[in-house]
Amino acid sequence: MSHPAADLIARSNRLGSDPRTTNYAGGNTSAKGTATDPATGRPVELLWVKGSGGDLGTLTEKNLAVLRLDRLRALVDVYPGVEREDEMVAAFDYCLHGRGGAAPSIDTAMHGLVDAAHVDHLHPDAGIALATAADGEALTREVFGDDVVWVPWRRPGFQLGLDIAAINEKNPQAIGCVLGGHGITAWGDTSDEAEERSLRIIRTAERFIAERTEALAADGRHPFGAVRPGYAPLPEAERRARAAALAPVIRGLASTDRPQVGHYTDSDVVLDFVARERLAPLAALGTSCPDHFLRTKVSPLVVDLPADAPLDDVVAHLRERHAAYREEYRAYYERHAAPDSPAMRGADPAIVLVPGVGMFSFGKDKQTARVAGDFYVNAINVMRGAEAISTYAPIPESEKFRIEYWALEEAKLARMPRPKPLATRVALVTGAGSGIGRAIAERLAAEGACVVVADVNLDGAQEVADALGGPDVAVAVHADVTDEDAVARLVQESALAFGGVDLVVNNAGLSISKPLLETTTRDWDLQHDVMARGSFLVSREAARAMIAQGMGGDIVYIASKNSLFAGPNNVAYSATKADQAHQVRLLAAELGAHGIRVNGVNPDGVVRGSGIFAGGWGAQRAATYGVPESELGAYYAQRTLLKREVLPEHVAAAVFALTGPDLVQTTGLHVPVDSGVAAAFLR
Structure with missing residues (x-):
């Protein structure tokens, strides 16, 4: 038995x-x-x-x-x-x-x-x-x-x-x-x-x-009424492009009280609901099942504009509706709060519905945001079913409040573990399919961030994203950082996956070690395209999204000791690293007004686990210094003040130090991670 x-x-x-x-x-x-x-x-x-x-x-x-x-x-x-x-x-x-x-x-x-x-x-x-x-x-x-x-x-x-x-x-x-x-x-x-x-x-x-x-x-009717003229779903490519443009704006609004992670849904169920005549009155009634509105809040924010309305008009309307939503939510709280009720937790929406585009849902992490969206899909199904057989009549607003601000629910929230340092932050790491980039992605995810793993090698990026925990933690995106359109798509994918971007690490790179007379224009152009041009393109697109969010942000450049130190046989690599290092200073000066901090990390001698060294750079540098490639890491360590080898996780630790909760007043800084190379001291 x-x-x-x-x-x-x-x-x-x-x-x-x-x-x-x-x-x-x-x-x-x-x-x-x-x-x-x-x-x-x-x-x-x-x-x-x-x-x-x-x-x-x-x-x-x-x-x-x-x-x-x-x-x-x-x-x-x-x-x-x-x-x-x-x-x-x-x-x-x-x-x-x-x-x-x-x-x-x-x-x-x-x-x-x-x-x-x-x-x-x-x-x-x-x-x-x-x-x-x-x-x-x-x-x-x-x-x-x-x-x-x-x-x-x-x-x-x-x-x-x-x-x-x-x-x-x-x-x-x-x-x-x-x-x-x-x-x-x-x-x-x-x-x-x-x-x-x-x-x-x-x-x-x-x-x-x-x-x-x-x-x-059969009678020509639908539980939600007819499709409103101009409110039908946009074609997929146009719909996703508009969603990516709106997501950072909406996420910033939804994070007014506390930072949130976003999730985007354009399922047929959602697109049909937001196109119908009865969208606004039904959405205003809110959900009913206690599990639903605890995650979706008492009602969603609804954009009441045609699908193809000018983007600037939609953004302006969103800002107006958000302000009104906050006032309405505060009034809801004040109507029902008793002297012993928990304090209002926040007046921002958890669900935002945009005709022609879909639904944006928000939460303290990706899973919570995704589940909130899933629950609102459940609520749509409930409303459609109730309207098909009768009239949708959810529980009274006063009962919703009693559950949303239930003392037992408050106690459950109080028992939740403290969030990790980078919780709610969306990190985009280029060159994250291997080496230093992978170590950075792993560290940021371990500290609570959602991570966009970007790499020209999509298979490698997908392997990293899967190892980090899958789409609720990390997504893989193919990214050629030399391609302007590809970089724009990269930031769009970040917005669609997590609602926007808060933390960018410009890590993608390569190196070709040659004497001056053997360095070709192709060698020069390739390294400058990937690192100087690539960092510029990624920073520009990410800054555009960060400014739209209005939540500040971090941009970190993985530069190099070589941006300061003049060594032999690497003029193209060192020159482009110097370019990156100065981009840090320039962007720190420009983006500070938006609360965006820009800093750099200058590693040196990262041999073990480094994609650059594995790709031939190690053999070239070993030949330059006259040591076996297998001993190159030890060689680099012995020429430092600390006599310690630098590993990818040491670089990742520096990135976390710059983007975590402790150095929030720091911008324009370069942090050496080289075990002490006196010739590369900042001065």
Whole structure:
């Protein structure tokens, strides 16, 4: 016989893997069973339930809370009532069995008090559409008869658990219920039965909504109204170009209170919604499921201009709407805040809808921003379903506020780990597919940044991005920094991936070591094109995005000791490094007014792990100095004051030092990372 917890995890993973069934981290599942209490040696009834903050699709045993069922059910006798029910979450801790596991969630009572061995509470779009229909109770009877019972809206908590337990007891024929404004709950004697019933409720609701939607279409109608003239989606290339131009502006506005990372969505669902006549009034009603608006805020910011409106007009409109949104959000907070309410967390939108272009969503990191966008897609599906079968009627604004500014939610936020030093920052590193660039990308990601891994070798860049954690942490972009159009596309891809750019590292480079008389114009042009011209192009495009964001930024040049030190047989390389070094000074002077700091790093002797040295430069320099190539690193180290070899991670550390939280007043500086080369001292 399988273990109840094992059955629970397998069922949860199946349910959570289907976006039609529940949203990311939404809903919870449980199983009841008997185990031996190691303290008494006697059987004890236990409840295994998904804990706070877990996700069904990736649920493991460590994400479960395990509670003694007798103690949990005994809480009914000490329940102080709805006005004090938040106290019950702390009481759950006294019901825990054993050590470890996840913290019990607010929905634990629902699972423990319902008299069924297995319980699923889910947030399917079709179920929430029924739950938010103006006549949802009547529709639930029409669709399910007495198999599924309507539960009026109640905030998640102990009382909701009591309500559902009472319904389960009074309706022995019922397989589950629709929770007004919220979602569904189903139960069964076995794990398979609970899963089958959950899916039966969801698929039945889906078919009902599909039939009503098809009937509307046959009559020439759409739940969201007709497509407004001029609001249809722009062609893909034009749409993405406009999104890339708008993203830094929108991200800057959405970061007025605190920096945010962005995510862009142009799915068919979103593009259709933002083109329709009823976009504005439906968007203003906001979302309903608690999981949704906790991530999307009470409502989105909507741009009310045609898809092809002049870009400057859209930007001006965005600024006006953002100011109005902040005032409206502050008024919403003041309408409902009580003396003991948490302070307002910020008045910026989490979702911005732009007709013809799509949706921009924001959060404290890429995953949070992406999930916020996913949740708003869920909300669109809910609104479309509710409007197809009735009228969309989400929970009252006052209830939304009670959940958004719930003391328990505030406590959960307070328990979150402190953000890493570069959290919310978007870094673009050129030449990041190997060597020093890879080390820089790794360090910046480790410190919390989202990283655009740019390299002329896309395969190498993709390998680095995958190793850093994939698209929620890093994306790979092919970039020939000598090509003006390619550099513009590079910054556009950064905007589309993460909302903009905050931190640029000009690292792409190469070197050809030759005496003056053997240096060709091709040698000269190639090195100047990649490093001098390339750094100029990347800095120019990145500065354009940073200025649009209005959030300041950092530009770091990986120059060289050779920008100061005159050595033999490298006139082209050293001259272009001197060019880069002076770009640092020039741009620091020019961009300081925008809060953009420009600094440089001057490495020397980075042999191990260096792409330049591996590409032939090492052999050339070894020949120049008359040492074996394998001993070149040691040779460089011995000529320094510290007698220590310089590695790529040392350069990466300098980049972090310049861009982290400690040197925020520093610009125009060159930091030597050469173990001490006296001839290259700044003077």
